Amino acid sequence: MKVKVEIDCTPEEARTFFGLPDVQPLQAKILAEMERRMLAEMDRFSPEALLRSWMALAPQGPEQMQDAFSRLFQQSFGGGTKPPG
Structure with missing residues (x-):
């Protein structure tokens, strides 16, 4: 047995019917x-x-850029060597 119920109401009416805030x-x-x-x-x-x-x-200037790269390479390769130049 099938029962089909169709309710036509607004969301506010459904919310009130079910007691939702x-x-x-x-x-x-x-x-x-x-x-x-x-x-x-x-x-x-x-x-x-x-x-x-x-x-x-x-870094703002070429010297700062060179220092940043030399620090990066020293940290990456774990060396205490100074870059040439």
């Missing part, structure tokens, strides 16, 4: 707070800000 006001508050935080942090993650932060990590 209405979380729409809480959801609206949380989404508004998330939007506020995201907009406040947008400047930190702009392409210009990211590029500036990455460039600050890079």
